Amino acid sequence: MTLETCWALSKIWYPDRLDPDWNPKTVEMIKSLFDEVGLEGEFWNVGI
């Protein structure tokens, strides 16, 4: 993963950690975030 992609992913992955009502991400949510930054293929397949 390039640093550019990592930064793009970090910006949509981490800010919710400061939500007092945070819940763990579901595999559907993770897939959606990976899709949003173009992480595709078997390596990034989270099982759905």
Next chain:
Amino acid sequence: MLSQTDRKIRFFIYRHFIDTAEAPTSTIIAEQMKITETEVGVSLRHLESKHALALKPDSLNIWMAHPFSAIPTPFPVKTSDHIYYANCAWDALGIPALLGVNSETETTCLDCGTTMTFGVQGGQLSGSNGVIHFSVPPRNFWDDVGFT
């Protein structure tokens, strides 16, 4: 599903990391939450089971609350207020993403040994170009999160 106690403890842990760059102990959490250390322990174990944090092996000491590490790592994240430690290169960008601050991380390329400096300035990636190598696919991140 996280309980109300889990949520309060998890949120307190993050606030503590942000304010001090360190993880709180079970004693500090118990004092601040006004609950027993036994209750804290139960909640920490539950939070770990839900991948909300990681504990040091065979203990109730917090190891990771991603993107923060409670122990020094090769990924220090310098901000205007603190030097945090990130668990990995991804988390070195996760910290400025979480906090909305500028950052700089100096580390060493594990492939060629070159010193790399990267971070965030004004919301934009700054410093070295680079590629992050993942040894473990995301579906297996938590099989052995320390190795990941």
